Amino acid sequence: MRLTTTVNGEEVTREVEGRLLLVHFLRDHLGLTGTHWGCDTSNCGTCVVWMDGEPVKSCTVLAAMAGGREVRTVEDLADGDRLDPVQQGFMECHGLQCGFCTPGMMMTARALLDRNPDPSEGEVREAISGQICRCTGYSTIVRSVRWAAEHECAEREEASS
Amino acid sequence: MLRKEDPRLVRGRGRFVDDVQLQGMLHLAILRAPMAHARIVSIDTAAAEAHPKVKAVVTGEALAEKGLAWMPTLSNDVQAVLATDKVRFQGQEVAFVVAEDHYSARDALELIDVEYDMLDPVVDARRALEPGSPVVRDDLDGKDDNHVFDWETGDRAATDAVFERADVVVSEDLVYPRVHPAPMETCGAVADFDSVEGRLTLWSTTQAPHAHRTLYAMVAGLPEHKIRVVAPDIGGGFGNKVPIYPGYVCAIVASLVVGRPVKWMEDRSENLVSTGFARDYIMRGEIAATRDGRILGIRTNVLADHGAFNAQAAPSKYPAGFFGVFTGSYDIEAAHAEVTAVYTNKAPGGVAYACSFRITEAVYLVERIVDCLAHELEMDPVALRSKNLIRPEQFPYTTRTGWVYDSGDYEPTLREALRISGYDELRKEQEERRARGELMGIGVSFFTEAVGAGPRKNMDILGLGMADGCELRVHPTGKAVVRLSVQTQGQGHETTFAQIVAEEIGIPPQDIDVLHGDTDNTPFGLGTYGSRSTPVSGAAAALVARKVRDKARIIASGMLEANVTDLEWTKGAFAVKGDPDRSVTIQEIALRAHGAGDLPDGIEGGLEAQVCYNPENLTYPHGAYVCVVDVDPDTAQVSVRRFVAVDDCGTRINPMIIEGQVHGGLADGVGMALMEMIPFDEEGNCLGGSFMDYLLPTALEVPDWETGHTVTPSPHHPIGAKGVGESATVGSPPAVVNAVVDALKPFGVRHADMPLTPSRVWDAMRGRATPSF
Numbered sequence: 045m046r047l048t049t050t051v052n053g054e055e056v057t058r059e060v061e062g063r064l065l066l067v068h069f070l071r072d073h074l075g076l077t078g079t080h081w082g083c084d085t086s087n088c089g090t091c092v093v094w095m096d097g098e099p100v101k102s103c104t105v106l107a108a109m110a111g112g113r114e115v116r117t118v119e120d121l122a123d124g125d126r127l128d129p130v131q132q133g134f135m136e137c138h139g140l141q142c143g144f145c146t147p148g149m150m151m152t153a154r155a156l157l158d159r160n161p162d163p164s165e166g167e168v169r170e171a172i173s174g175q176i177c178r179c180t181g182y183s184t185i186v187r188s189v190r191w192a193a194e195h196e197c198a199e200r201e202e203a204s205s
Numbered sequence: 206m207l208r209k210e211d212p213r214l215v216r217g218r219g220r221f222v223d224d225v226q227l228q229g230m231l232h233l234a235i236l237r238a239p240m241a242h243a244r245i246v247s248i249d250t251a252a253a254e255a256h257p258k259v260k261a262v263v264t265g266e267a268l269a270e271k272g273l274a275w276m277p278t279l280s281n282d283v284q285a286v287l288a289t290d291k292v293r294f295q296g297q298e299v300a301f302v303v304a305e306d307h308y309s310a311r312d313a314l315e316l317i318d319v320e321y322d323m324l325d326p327v328v329d330a331r332r333a334l335e336p337g338s339p340v341v342r343d344d345l346d347g348k349d350d351n352h353v354f355d356w357e358t359g360d361r362a363a364t365d366a367v368f369e370r371a372d373v374v375v376s377e378d379l380v381y382p383r384v385h386p387a388p389m390e391t392c393g394a395v396a397d398f399d400s401v402e403g404r405l406t407l408w409s410t411t412q413a414p415h416a417h418r419t420l421y422a423m424v425a426g427l428p429e430h431k432i433r434v435v436a437p438d439i440g441g442g443f444g445n446k447v448p449i450y451p452g453y454v455c456a457i458v459a460s461l462v463v464g465r466p467v468k469w470m471e472d473r474s475e476n477l478v479s480t481g482f483a484r485d486y487i488m489r490g491e492i493a494a495t496r497d498g499r500i501l502g503i504r505t506n507v508l509a510d511h512g513a514f515n516a517q518a519a520p521s522k523y524p525a526g527f528f529g530v531f532t533g534s535y536d537i538e539a540a541h542a543e544v545t546a547v548y549t550n551k552a553p554g555g556v557a558y559a560c561s562f563r564i565t566e567a568v569y570l571v572e573r574i575v576d577c578l579a580h581e582l583e584m585d586p587v588a589l590r591s592k593n594l595i596r597p598e599q600f601p602y603t604t605r606t607g608w609v610y611d612s613g614d615y616e617p618t619l620r621e622a623l624r625i626s627g628y629d630e631l632r633k634e635q636e637e638r639r640a641r642g643e644l645m646g647i648g649v650s651f652f653t654e655a656v657g658a659g660p661r662k663n664m665d666i667l668g669l670g671m672a673d674g675c676e677l678r679v680h681p682t683g684k685a686v687v688r689l690s691v692q693t694q695g696q697g698h699e700t701t702f703a704q705i706v707a708e709e710i711g712i713p714p715q716d717i718d719v720l721h722g723d724t725d726n727t728p729f730g731l732g733t734y735g736s737r738s739t740p741v742s743g744a745a746a747a748l749v750a751r752k753v754r755d756k757a758r759i760i761a762s763g764m765l766e767a768n769v770t771d772l773e774w775t776k777g778a779f780a781v782k783g784d785p786d787r788s789v790t791i792q793e794i795a796l797r798a799h800g801a802g803d804l805p806d807g808i809e810g811g812l813e814a815q816v817c818y819n820p821e822n823l824t825y826p827h828g829a830y831v832c833v834v835d836v837d838p839d840t841a842q843v844s845v846r847r848f849v850a851v852d853d854c855g856t857r858i859n860p861m862i863i864e865g866q867v868h869g870g871l872a873d874g875v876g877m878a879l880m881e882m883i884p885f886d887e888e889g890n891c892l893g894g895s896f897m898d899y900l901l902p903t904a905l906e907v908p909d910w911e912t913g914h915t916v917t918p919s920p921h922h923p924i925g926a927k928g929v930g931e932s933a934t935v936g937s938p939p940a941v942v943n944a945v946v947d948a949l950k951p952f953g954v955r956h957a958d959m960p961l962t963p964s965r966v967w968d969a970m971r972g973r974a975t976p977s978f
Contacts, residue, residue, distance in 0.1 A: 077224035078217015087896035118217035142695025143214030144440030181868030
């Protein structure tokens with residue numbers, strides 16, 4: 045089937061099988077390999093991307109379902125050379141080790157901060173509870189998201205004053 | 206210092222095995238056994254071969270014709286690459302398909318028809334040696350039972366004697382259940398055989414690329430210089446990626462047969478059912494003491510379930526790994542252990558998941574049995590430990606099983622953990638809560654690790670000595686590249702090895718690139734596991750930098766027209782003693798080493814060196830952990846309220862990275878203690894084969910970790926650093942279990958086996974034994 049979708053702001057059209065999963069479309073057809081595939085039961089969340097602004101597990105979405113919609117992946121998180129505060133936060137607070145869960149975690153974190161700019165530790169933990177990390181034990185991920193929240197709050201205050 | 210790895214990883218620009226795309230690459234999928242034990246009657250591959258996108262279908266019989274149906278394991282046993290005669294565990298590799306894409310390869314698996322003749326499986330290790338038990342390994346000449354090995358350590362007679370005269374003897378049966386390291390990235394490989402050059406390139410998820418290359422040379426008959434193994438970014442290893450799996454060999458064979466690159470990437474279920482499990486030790490622990498709490502002796506016998514093939518990754522002379530350190534942190538009079546290993550119809554493995562070669566089991570044994578003793582003596586578990594800790598003046602301390610602990614100052618570490626946790630107040634709070642009927646538990650664990658295998662005189666894997674190399678080249682402009690034989694899987698080697706070398710040679714870490722994982726471009730060594738990178742390769746890195754610095758000193762003496770003994774080294778420059786204005790920086794020396802002008806007599810151009818470091822001993826980091834749990838009396842749900850971890854790994858290279866290592870290990874410990882298990886039913890069906898059943902902690906099941914540290918350097922290590930990566934996984938499970946048992950004290954509970962799920966805790970509260978598998 046013919047699939048037309050917008051990925052990271054660019055419209056792409058590809059011939060795909062109806063059963064193709066979005067995660068494989070992104071990785072194998074578009075070469076966007078930042079999104080990972082860590083389980084086969086929709087538990088791990090290493091495949092989290094956005095569809096129309098909502099985080100989704102792309103292993104549990106057919107590529108066909110992205111037709112006519114906007115998909116955003118980790119590759120689009122930075123604005124050119126300027127990292128998103130979430131990316132910066134993960135680096136500053138050592139929120140990653142092997143880096144395999146990181147893209148999905150950051151996509152969820154970005155979506156959380158867009159809805160809730162100042163989440164509590166508990167709210168961050170709740171937001172990433174559909175995702176597994178085997179390296180960090182989560183504390184530094186929570187700190188990374190809080191780092192981004194604090195920096196964005198500070199930036200907004202500076203801009204408004 | 207922030208990590209050098211992060212910029213690519215936060216942009217989605219890491220390069221993991223499944224990211225590798227090569228021109229003309231095909232995809233491989235493996236057909237697996239649906240049952241635990243059966244004879245293969247026939248395999249019909251005709252329909253799969255007829256699939257329009259399929260390029261090859263290969264069975265065990267076809268591999269046998271090439272002599273590749275079986276491969277050696279890291280324990281000198283053999284393992285089937287593809288089953289020929291029988292399948293011996295559920296999930297075992299039976300055939301593989303190579304197709305144009307991953308989806309078609311999976312389709313074709315459905316078209317293969319295998320006829321099996323079902324056999325009774327051996328599931329319960331305790332019954333594996335019973336007469337009449339089915340024989341798992343009838344492929345081995347003359348093998349008519351399921352016995353793998355017996356091993357013992359310590360002094361049996363002396364230990365029996367102290368048990369005879371002890372005031373108190375406590376014994377407990379402790380099961381360390383089968384768990385799985387479950388790295389987020391599963392195992393996989395891309396094999397690319399170039400038939401013109403006769404050269405194989407293999408990208409793979411390996412923690413030990415050089416050892417793998419040597420083994421492939423042995424298995425596939427290709428010469429070593431024609432094999433290039435590349436371990437790119439690895440999405441976590443945790444010991445899962447030390448062994449060679451049939452999938453890797455299948456990918457290599459497929460590329461040889463089809464003449465195109467072939468990718469194999471297993472899914473999560475395949476990872477959980479077929480790759481290296483961890484633990485599965487059934488232990489009887491016994492401890493003897495005086496009435497006032499002086500520990501006299503510890504003895505244990507262990508039944509080890511090794512699955513269908515003995516593929517345990519451990520040094521050759523250590524079939525039970527380093528379980529011999531089960532006497533822990535205590536100065537005792539006698540100890541003895543015996544371990545019997547058996548075959549069962551389960552996946553192979555045993556040593557994985559940050560176990561430091563079975564030290565998880567050893568520490569769990571000693572830290573649980575000491576708590577059982579405290580329970581019996583009605584003593585505070587901290588007081589009991591304090592009374593028996595090895596004292597600082599006793600180091601280097603030779604244990605009753607022959608391990609020479611390098612250094613330790615245990616009491617301050619314990620005190621620090623008590624201080625951070627507010628132990629005395631916690632006990633008061635517990636008393637108050639108990640009075641109100643609430644179930645609060647406090648668990649303590651004090652452990653000594655043994656990491657950094659190891660001295661080559663007695664430690665090898667398949668004959669390869671456990672030394673590790675490091676190479677340092679300083680470029681003409683004073684930038685440098687360090688090449689490692691070890692292989693990071695997230696532990697931050699690209700950052701910390703740059704720091705080690707920077708500290709010694711005065712080049713800023715930003716100017717030092719660290720390369721690893723490519724066997725064509727890195728020195729030989731045995732890889733990363735057993736927390737051995739810092740003790741072995743870290744030592745090599747410091748020494749290679751010193752070697753380069755020694756040469757730099759001679760070149761500097763020529764540049765400054767001074768005697769080498771008149772030079773002093775400070776912060777990246779040599780200066781003439783007493784005349785600090787006359788100095789040259791390491792960058793200036795590098796340029797001279799490569800540039801015009803004479804060098805001192807006997808000095809070659811260039812500025813580089815290589816070191817292969819053979820450690821004289823292991824390093825023995827230690828730690829004191831305190832865990833606080835609440836148990837819901839109505840649902841028996843355990844929640845970990847606090848976890849305090851104080852670690853001492855000697856000199857700390859990068860505190861931020863150490864803290865991250867500890868956090869990750871603590872989550873492992875909480876997961877194993879409360880949630881994780883790979884169980885089997887009576888027919889040998891694996892019941893933990895997906896993330897629906899194999900539960901890993903999320904951010905909601907673990908607390909915000911509280912860490913601290915003390916510093917007791919290793920006297921024999923060039924920079925005094927000890928390994929640490931596995932300490933928290935080793936040390937934390939007993940702390941959690943001790944805490945839960947402590948919480949259940951009002952119910953008279955002395956022990957319950959992991960994982961302490963609500964149903965198991967509920968049973969324990971009602972005096973029912975927990976299931977033992």
